[in-house]
Amino acid sequence: MSLATIAGRDVHVDEEGFMTEYDEWSEEVAGQLASNIAIELTDRHMEVIDFLREDYKAQGETATLRRVTTVGGIPTKELFQLFPKKPAKKMAYIAGLPKPKGCV
Amino acid sequence: MTTTQTAPAVVPDFGDETEQRRICFICSKGNLDMAYPALIMANGALGEGVEVDIFFTFWGMDMINKGTWGDLQFSMLGNTAMHMKGSTKHLPQGLGGLPGMTAFATNMLKKQIADLDVPEVPEFVQMLHDMGARFWACKLSVDMMGLTKDDMFEGVEDIINVSEFIELSEGSQVIFI
Incomplete structure (x- = not known):
């Protein structure tokens, strides 16, 4: 566990770079995480991210x-x-969530 | 929680830069319990960005035959690991031969699979197709069973012979089920 500065704020991340604290996420953070992996967020991306977080x-x-x-x-x-x-992992990364554990 | 210090953000490696991995599955069985391993592994592989081809041969054809794919069966017979959920006591093989036991075992298995939100075979096959898997039917099996492409799931790319399959699986990992 370490702290990383993402979109100007300190957030906790695991050794791979996935955020570990649900409440440290924001849309700005999501934008930065997405651009880290060459994804430009659209409204449709955000619909997915919002669903995942909810x-x-x-x-x-x-x-x-x-x-x-x-x-x-x-x-x-x-x-x-x-x-x-790798949609499942990328979505989770941008949504500030752990990688999904389910097989299907 | 122990925190160390603020470090430059680590970005997960999603393998976008690494060489494209490919897996070919050969599905040769038409039993319900033997249909799922390939479907589940193919689903996992596709989700990991792996290119997936699935070659259906012999009884595996039932997984893409629209006349049979929704009605695959599970039999206790020949399955010595058969025991009820939550029990380690094996059921006698003879039970499996009683009338109605295959239907009973099939319904039980289907229910357990559905409880885990795993789709039934037709929906699963369609889902894998949506995820980018490519499906191939074995020419020998098609000829032997008197099938045509019209009998099969629309997402099947083609009916191919074994040498074509060997060609297309070059450089790929192959898993036979």
């Missing part, structure tokens, strides 16, 4: 891709366009 708050774990599709209503195909290659 769902995490309710469920206590990060939603899997399938859950983002079936519960969040965002088609799987689109998730791969918005967050190419």
Whole structure:
């Protein structure tokens, strides 16, 4: 666990760089995290991020891709366009959440 | 919580710069419990940015045959690891041969899978297709079973023979199920 400065504020991150404190996240932080991995956030990205954060708050774990599709209503195909290659981990990173643990 | 000091932000390695990894799955079984390993692993691989091809052969064809994919069965017979959830006591093999036992075991398995929010086979296959998996049907199996492409899930790329599969799996990791 260490502190990193992201978008002008100190936030706690794990050794990989994922944020560890839910309440330290902000949209500005998300913008910075996204640009770290070459993603420019659009409203559609933010819909996904908002769903992930709300769902995490309710469920206590990060939603899997399938859950983002079936519960969040965002088609799987689109998730791969918005967050190419490793959508589940990239979404979690930008949303300031741990990597999802579920297999499906 | 112990914190050390403020450091430059570490950015996770999402492997965007590393060489593209590829996995080919060969699905040769049409039992419900043997359909899921490939589907679940392929789902995990696609989510990790791995390119996935799935080659369906012999009874594995039932996973992409629209006449059968929604009705794969699970039998206790031949499965000596069969025991009820939460119990370590093995059920006698003879039970599996009783009328209705396959339907019963199939329903039990389907329920347990659904409880984990894992989709049924047709929906799962469609989901993998949406994630970018490519599906191939084995020519020999298609000929043997008298199938045509019209019998299969629309996302199947093509019916190919074994040498074509060997070509397309070059450089890829291959997992036979």
